[in-house]
Amino acid sequence: MKQSLWLALAATLVGAGPVVADEGQASGPLVVNGGLMIWTLVVFTLLFLVLRRFAWPALLGAVEAREKRLEEQIAEAERNRAESAKLLEQHKKLLADGRSQATALLAEARAAAERERALALEKTRQEQEELLERARREIASERERAVVELRREAVDLSLAAASKLIGERLTAESDRKLIESYLATLEPGK
DSSP states (O other), rough: HHHHHHHHHHHHHHHHHHHHHTTTTTOOOTTTOOOHHHHHHHHHHHHHIIIIIIIIIHHHHHHHHHHHHHHHHHHHHOOOOOOOHHHHHHHHHHHHHHHHHHHHHHHHHHHHHHHHHHHHHHHHHHHHHHHHHHHHHHHHHHHHHHHHHHHHHHHHHHHHHHHHHHOOOOOOOOHHHHHHHHHHOOOOOO
8 A cells, every 4th residue: 555655656746747847837727736736645645644543543443333333233123023023922822821711711601600500400300399299298198187087077977877867876986986997998099
């Protein structure tokens, strides 16, 4: 790089030689002034060396720091994106688990309701059977009592009829037993 700089400077000086001889001519935008060119190159070279020595390291450091900061931000954005995707998957999984748990709870509630309904129906059926059995027992008891009452009435009527036929009152216990045994033989179930 230094070599190319010196070559450029030398070429400028060689090219400026004839122009220096022509210093007496008029100046214009298209006229080459050798002294001005040399001073321009010297100032440019000094400015280039000062900038290279002091400004470029600071500029390059700022550019590299900015590049590093951008790379860190990109890496952080990628990490955030990956974490967001992971959280989204967890959220979807939690939603699916929640739905499956809700479905399971509904199924369990339906099964419990069905069991309760079956138990209530069974209990009602048992109560109906108990009521029916109790009614049958009461009916049988009432029938027995009615039969006993009817026998007593029949015995009393038979004794009254027999006493009218015989003309005297039959009150003996043996006569009563005789009539009861006769009525027992007349019952169709016995």
